[in-house]
Amino acid sequence: MLLSLKEDITNLKAVSNRLLLLAQASMVDVEKKFVPLRLDHLLWDSKAELVRMHPENRVTINLDPELDDESNLQVFGDEQLLKGAIVNIMDNACKYSQDHHVTVNLRMTAGKTILEFKDKGVGIPSDQVTRLFEPFYRGSNVTGFKGVGIGLSLAYRIVKGHFGDIFVESQEGKGTKVVIHLPIFNSILSWI
Secondary structure (H helix, E strand, C coil): CHHHHHHHHHHHHHHHHHHHHHHHHCCCHHHCCCEEEEHHHHHHHHHHHHHHHCCCCEEEEEECCCCCCHHHHEEEECHHHHHHHHHHHHHHHHHCCCCCEEEEEEEEECCEEEEEEECCCCCCCHHHHHHCCCCCCCCCCCCCCCCCCCHHHHHHHHHHHCCCEEEEEEECCCEEEEEEEEEEHHHHHCCC
């Protein structure tokens, strides 16, 4: 009874935190606290947070060797929001994979950093991929998994609010890849 109550409280806290992040991500850009951030540091911090919450999860982070210039790792953004998006995507990948593992690849191309989150999970039916960014939408094949459908809609809003793009590729029964493109800090400076 007490274990069940503790689990319910933990789940309620996670949903509440995600809803607060969703509200924060919806604020007008002027109110956001954007600063230069190292994306690799955000990845390592997000991994630590996720593993602290769910010790069974495994996260492998691969940095492209071509990212030898620190300035190519900097993005312009709100640390709490970006970390929230990354943790949500990592959490989904681990949750829907039998091995609770996600591989994250960080690389750069044409003034953008590219984050790829890959899992070997249940995948998403092809006719449902386009709906994944809708708040509270959950795929038809995840009924046995806990969740309320906030994570990807939250990540979508956060990434878009950081001048980025987010895409999902998936094959049912084979896994999912979530790809995020964020402009590097130097390219943002040319817009200002």
